[in-house]
Amino acid sequence: MLSRTADHLFWMARYTERAENTARMxxxxxxxSLLPQSDEYAELGWRAMLSISELSGIYSAAHHGMKSREVIDFMARDISNPSSIVSCLRAARENARAVRSSTNSELWESLNTTWLDCQRMLADGILEREPYTFFEWVKFRSHLSRGVQLGTLVKDDAFYFMRLGTFIERADNTARILDVKFEMMEQRADTAAQPFDYHHWTAVLGSVSGFEVYRRVYRDVITPERVAGLLILYGEWPRSLAASIAEVELLIGHVTKGRDTEAARLAAQLSAELKNGRIGDILKGGLHAYLVDFLARVNDLAGRVSREFLLPIAPEEPPAPEQTQSQTQSQTQSQSQTLSKG
Structure with missing residues (x-):
């Protein structure tokens, strides 16, 4: 497969997954924010969410406060924000348009309809009236896109690169959600926090569709340690770090046809550590330090995938004039992620 085609497919899937994760957060x-709480803690929650995506600087440059409506608008439909839901859905659609011959009409129609309906819904004011309805819709459309991939596409290199983008993005986002939410709780000075803590961890689990999974696995009260264990090490659940990296290892094996590459080595090493990890050891060494190291290694792994299979992150020559806008967007996003997350 041409590296340009693989790059489009990889980033199409990453942008779709990123839109879903932004909606979840x-x-x-x-x-x-609907729970009784101090203004300071409510603001901390929105600041933490911007920190997850490393967008605090961009937001602060254009806004002077941390009002919930302004943050939601910035993260959902602000086109100046490259990680907003609108920006991600547009980039996913443009990347899909560039490689229509490598997928099928069902997948193209799914992504194109998502982009068109998103514009219509936002113009109708759904974000102001029922933001939760819009977030659920974004998650549903992401699920639909993956369902079309699994149900209609041949399992060839095109399929594997799409799935590879999905699970690299998912691992990155799950780690960021967990890191920032734990940091929020550490900064909470309210001594009578127990009732609120329950809702906090319920929301964290809900943001990754993990509440029912937690109840099924632990059948007990929600504790921060168990939440961390579920999100990091529970390999039977597809949104955990262990499951995501195991899938990345498998997909790289399909793409390389068993050849020994640096990306394959890094994925295998990280997957083995997660399979054999213990949450007690992770917490003893410091959860924040562990997740920072994990994010750096995932970013390194994504960079290796780009160098070995996709378009160069930093091309030696400027792109040709006829290069599509979507390709420019995907290369720019790749460069910014490497610089900001490395």
Whole structure:
């Protein structure tokens, strides 16, 4: 497969997954903002969410406060924000348009309809009236896109690169959600926090569709340690770090056809550590330090995938004039992620 085609497919899937994860974070924060709490803690929640995506600087440059409506608008439909839901859905659609011959009409129609309906819904004011309805819709459209991939596409290199983008993005986002939410709780000075803590961790689990999974696995009260264990090490649940990296390892094996590459080595090493990890050891060494190291290694792994299979992150020559806008967007996003997350 041409590296240009693989690059489009990889980033199409990453942008779709990123739109879903942004919707999940916004929904969790919005639900928490409805609970009785101090203005300072409510603001901390929105700041933490911007920190997850490393967008605090961009937001602060254009806004002077941390009002919930302004943050939701910035993260959902602000086109100046490259990680907003609108920006991600547009980029996913443009990348899909560039490689229509490598997928099928069902997938194209799914992504194109998502983009068109998103514009219509926002123009109708759904974000102001029912933001939670919009967030659920974004999650549903992401699920639909993956369902079309699994149900209609041949399992060839095109399929594997799409799935690879999905699970690299998912691992990155799950780690960021967990890191920032734990940091929020550490900064909470309210001594009578127990009732609120329950809703906080319920929202965290809900943001990654993990509440029912937690109840099924632990059948007990929600504790921070168990939440961390579920999100990091529970390999039977597809949104955990262990499951995401195990899938990345498998997909790289399909793409390389068993050849020994640096990306394959890094994925295998990280997957083995997660399979054999213990949450007690992770917490003893410091959860924040562990997740920072994990994010750096995932970013390194994504960079290796780009160098070995996709377009160069930093091309030696400027792109040709006829290069599509979507390709420029995907390369720019790749460069910014490497610089900001490395």
């Amino acid at each position: 916004l929904d969790a924060n919005y639900q928490l």
